[in-house]
Every structure is written in C-alpha cells, then in structure tokens.
Amino acid sequence: MHRLARFALLVVVVAACAYGVTSYYTGRRSEDQWTWLRLEFHLNTAQLTRIHALHAAFQPVCADHCNRVAAAQLRLTALEQAGGKSSPEYAATAVEWDAIKRECNAATLRHLQAVAQVMDPDQARRYLAMMVPRIARSDHQGPRGVR
Numbered sequence: 375m376h377r378l379a380r381f382a383l384l385v386v387v388v389a390a391c392a393y394g395v396t397s398y399y400t401g402r403r404s405e406d407q408w409t410w411l412r413l414e415f416h417l418n419t420a421q422l423t424r425i426h427a428l429h430a431a432f433q434p435v436c437a438d439h440c441n442r443v444a445a446a447q448l449r450l451t452a453l454e455q456a457g458g459k460s461s462p463e464y465a466a467t468a469v470e471w472d473a474i475k476r477e478c479n480a481a482t483l484r485h486l487q488a489v490a491q492v493m494d495p496d497q498a499r500r501y502l503a504m505m506v507p508r509i510a511r512s513d514h515q516g517p518r519g520v521r
Contacts, residue, residue: 415497424492432485439478446471479509 412422446467453464486505490498 415493415501417493417497421492425489428485428488428492432481435481435485436478439474439481442474443471443478446474479512482509482512 408422408426411417411425417425449467450464450471453459453461453467457464483506486502486509490502493501
C-alpha cells in the first residue's frame with residue numbers, strides 16, 4: 375500500500391508539472407507576433423512602428439511570391455499526374471519553381487536585414503541569427519510571420 379501511495383503522489387506531481395509547462399507555453403504562444411517581437415527584441419514604440427511599416431510594405435511582395443509558388447506547385451502536381459516527372463514541361467516548371475523560391479528567399483533576406491537595421495545592433499544580430507535559418511528551412515507553403 376505504501377508503494378501505491380508513492381506512485382499516486384508521483385503521478386500527481388508529473389501531472390502538475392505537465393499542466394504547468396503546457397500552460398506556460400500556451401500562454402506565450404497566444405501573444406500576437408507584434409507583442410512577441412517588441413518584448414523579445416526590446417523594441418521601443420518608434421522601432422516597432424517602423425518595423426510594422428516595413429512588414430506592411432513587404433506583404434504584397436510576399437503575397438506575389440506565395441501566389442507564384444502555389445501556381446508552380448499546382449502545375450507540377452498536374453504535370454506529374456498527367457505524365458510523370460520525365461516530361462520536358464515538368465522539368466521546365468521545376469526550374470521555374472526553384473527560381474521563384476530563390477527569388478522569395480532573397481527578398482525575404484533583404485526584408486529581414488531591413489528589419490534588423492531598425493533594431494539595436496546586439497538585438498539585430500540576435501534577430502538575424504534567429505530568423506535567417508528559417509529561410510533555408512522554409513517549405514514555401516505560405517508566409518512565415520515574424521514569430
């Protein structure tokens with residue numbers, strides 16, 4: 375019986391820890407991206423306003439890239455279903471898709487660098503170290519957001 379009581383206490387402690395961890399991370403994720411950016415990189419109101427303007431200006435560029443990537447992906451899927459991956463048309467569309475992805479990555483990198491220029495130098499380095507690797511990992515299935 376004594377072992378059962380210790381086991382029950384262990385289960386309660388583990389459950390309480392799991393609840394606490396879940397609550398902590400759920401709470402942090404519910405912050406909007408602008409609150410997160412302001413707090414994470416210690417931005418003042420002027421910096422956040424400038425970054426918000428840069429983000430708004432970049433949205434049409436990002437939307438264009440997303441639309442072009444999606445269209446190329448649809449064409450690739452249709453061509454693959456129609457005749458496989460060996461057709462010249464499929465190869466040309468794959469080259470186009472890669473070019474659009476490179477264009478998107480380059481534009482996003484320029485945008486991230488512009489955002490970093492608004493920040494204090496130490497925060498800018500940290501921001502770029504956090505965000506630039508996301509470009510390489512992007513699956514190009516939609517915009518990534520700032521968080």
